[in-house]
Amino acid sequence: MSYPVFLSRLTSLDFSADAILDISNGGKALVLSDLHMGAGKRDDLDHNGELSACLLEDYFKNGWNLVLNGDIEDVQRHSLEKIQKKWTNLFRVFDLFAGVNRLYKIIGNHDEELLLRRAYPYPLYTAIKIETGVIPAFVYHGHQLSKIYVRYKNLIGAAIRYILKPFGIKNIFTARSPYKRFYIEKQAYAFSLKNHCLSIIGHTHRPLFASLGRFDYIKFEIERLCRDYPASSGADRTRIENEVASLRRELGKLKRKERRDVLRQSLYGDELTVPCLFNSGCALGKKGLSAIEITDKDIALVYWFTEGKGKPFVSRGSYKIQKLPGMPHRRVVLNQDKLDYILAKIKLMQ
Numbered sequence: 001m002s003y004p005v006f007l008s009r010l011t012s013l014d015f016s017a018d019a020i021l022d023i024s025n026g027g028k029a030l031v032l033s034d035l036h037m038g039a040g041k042r043d044d045l046d047h048n049g050e051l052s053a054c055l056l057e058d059y060f061k062n063g064w065n066l067v068l069n070g071d072i073e074d075v076q077r078h079s080l081e082k083i084q085k086k087w088t089n090l091f092r093v094f095d096l097f098a099g100v101n102r103l104y105k106i107i108g109n110h111d112e113e114l115l116l117r118r119a120y121p122y123p124l125y126t127a128i129k130i131e132t133g134v135i136p137a138f139v140y141h142g143h144q145l146s147k148i149y150v151r152y153k154n155l156i157g158a159a160i161r162y163i164l165k166p167f168g169i170k171n172i173f174t175a176r177s178p179y180k181r182f183y184i185e186k187q188a189y190a191f192s193l194k195n196h197c198l199s200i201i202g203h204t205h206r207p208l209f210a211s212l213g214r215f216d217y218i219k220f221e222i223e224r225l226c227r228d229y230p231a232s233s234g235a236d237r238t239r240i241e242n243e244v245a246s247l248r249r250e251l252g253k254l255k256r257k258e259r260r261d262v263l264r265q266s267l268y269g270d271e272l273t274v275p276c277l278f279n280s281g282c283a284l285g286k287k288g289l290s291a292i293e294i295t296d297k298d299i300a301l302v303y304w305f306t307e308g309k310g311k312p313f314v315s316r317g318s319y320k321i322q323k324l325p326g327m328p329h330r331r332v333v334l335n336q337d338k339l340d341y342i343l344a345k346i347k348l349m350q
Contacts, residue, residue, distance in 0.1 A: 070108020
């Protein structure tokens with residue numbers, strides 16, 4: 001499907017009625033993307049497979065809807081049957097959500113082939129609309145916004161299966177190229193601006209909250225801590241010093257990963273970024289996974305990790321760490337805002 005056709009279908013909601021998830025009356029939805037479930041020895045999800053199953057079972061018990069936003073099974077590399085055999089525990093949890101009509105599965109570029117299967121167990125969507133009662137949120141994977149993918153998807157798929165897979169090369173291309181990420185993000189950002197809605201995407205593997213990435217939030221957090229520092233004393237002052245030092249180290253790591261000219265500029269060409277774009281990130285990291293939680297009142301970017309294996313900035317910072325009862329898995333809210341506040345900013349900043 002070409003980019004113009006995809007956006008045309010998206011804006012006109014040319015999807016079946018059951019592609020609309022209404023959470024306006026106290027509902028809640030978890031958006032998770034890019035699990036890349038495989039069947040090989042170097043599976044992308046190996047680091048977070050058990051964590052994923054445990055946290056999803058907890059969300060199920062607490063009444064959440066589950067939106068799987070693309071690239072869940074990596075059928076470009078492995079057969080669906082082998083993937084299902086390896087990840088029986090995860091599919092068991094998917095079945096729990098599906099059994100009570102709380103599973104919404106969106107296709108991505110690595111699992112788009114599932115649309116051709118007659119016997120696939122779950123309904124598949126190109127995108128869904130979440131009605132919050134405050135502002136609509138469109139959830140779609142985002143690969144449709146890449147002109148290269150749309151034009152050469154068959155060639156890319158063949159290269160992944162017959163070249164990258166045999167050499168054990170993992171799914172890193174979009175995540176390692178800032179220019180490809182920013183191009184896709186700009187298209188999604190422009191769509192949300194034009195249609196006065198939120199976009200929740202995946203594909204780039206880069207968590208975003210209110211149109212900003214981790215690099216921007218680190219700068220804002222350092223500024224906030226510096227403002228608090230003069231009025232602090234004792235242990236509180238020491239804590240701020242340690243947090244700033246930790247954040248500066250993380251900032252340095254991010255600078256080395258990206259090209260500096262890309263980081264200096266506004267990603268979307270605005271002096272004041274409108275908070276309409278979100279990305280749930282991925283589950284490929286060795287130190288945990290991220291997801292988007294959305295209710296009829298607020299939206300949050302959350303980070304899940306296993307105790308002793310999380311990212312250093314979480315344990316060193318002032319984040320409140322929630323423990324999953326009886327398990328070594330932990331949840332942290334990285335960013336959270338009220339939907340009415342986000343709506344007000346979108347209206348006032350356009």
